[in-house]
Amino acid sequence: MRPWNLLALAAVVFAGIAVTAASGQLPPRADRLGSQPAGGSASISIAAVSNFGYQPDTIGNLPLSANITVTFTDDDVLPHTFNISSREGFEIPNDYTAAQLNQLFTEYHALYAAEVNYEGEVSVGNFTSPSSPGWYEFICNQSGHFAEGMYGFIAFGEPVPSNLTRHGTGSEIPTTGSTVIAVLGGLIIVAVLAGIIIWRRRRGAHRPPPELLP
Ligand SMILES: [Cu+2]
Known part of the structure; x- marks a missing residue:
């Protein structure tokens, strides 16, 4: 597999993990x-x-x-x-x-x-x-x-509101901040990798095709 295809695969996997982490968190x-x-x-x-x-x-x-x-x-x-x-x-x-x-x-x-x-x-x-x-x-x-x-x-008779400040070490609730950072970090990495992939493909398009092996 070519290196940039590996990068693309890694990006997709990471994005999947980031989305799962953001959406799959269980309430307390x-x-x-x-x-x-x-x-x-x-x-x-x-x-x-x-x-x-x-x-x-x-x-x-x-x-x-x-x-x-x-x-x-x-x-x-x-x-x-x-x-x-x-x-x-x-x-x-x-x-x-x-x-x-x-x-x-x-x-x-x-x-x-x-x-x-x-x-x-x-x-x-x-x-x-x-x-x-x-x-x-x-x-x-x-x-x-x-x-x-x-x-x-x-x-x-109701859940604890989600917008209260918490900073106890015993927190069971992943903070909104860490979720946002995880998602943003994932998106940034995906964007950078996509840019690399596109750049390499464009550069590759200008190269002559590889010689066929005899
Ligand atoms: Cu105490």
């Missing part, structure tokens, strides 16, 4: 559960992980007015908390100070709060989910952890 695990009826019960498992993250950091489509059992595990060496703000639809500004976080949780008491203090500790508890659809932010209130990006989002 909890969102794949689909809508659930009001009432009843549900269980969620969440872990505090190293570098100030939650795994997962996005949990959606939990049932309304339901008994939610929470299993919160410390998969890190530091103590962490899991505090769900009851302020519906409010994305806490990333520059909130400890005082502002305290003020928020004083005005909007936590829907649920748990803490784990050492690696491997598991906290199990439960709370009743809200009666109407909405999303909420949860944070770790250990000093400095929110500022490091230790937060996530939980939604009842």
Whole structure:
């Protein structure tokens, strides 16, 4: 196979991978559960992980007015908390100070709060989910952890909106940015390779045909 045909093949394969990566990404695990009826019960498992993250950091489509059992595990060496703000639809500004976080949780008491203090500790508890659809932010209130990006989002009766800021290390959601970069990078490579192929073909067209072997 001629080198430029190999290049063309590589371009097609890469484009296929880029498109697959862009379109084939599954929504976060909890969102794949689909809508659930009001009432009843549900269980969620969440872990505090190293570098100030939650795994997962996005949990959606939990049932309304339901008994939610929470299993919160410390998969890190530091103590962490899991505090769900009851302020519906409010994305806490990333520059909130400890005082502002305290003020928020004083005005909007936590829907649920748990803490784990050492690696491997598991906290199990439960709370009743809200009666109407909405999303909420949860944070770790250990000093400095929110500022490091230790937060996530939980939604009842709906998926977590896709436009919220996330930078926890435990993210299950590929960011839109990385998808866009993958697609753009793939398209640029395809364009460059196509240019090379066209250039080589044009150059080849001006060459005399190769001599036939005897
Ligand atoms: Cu923490």
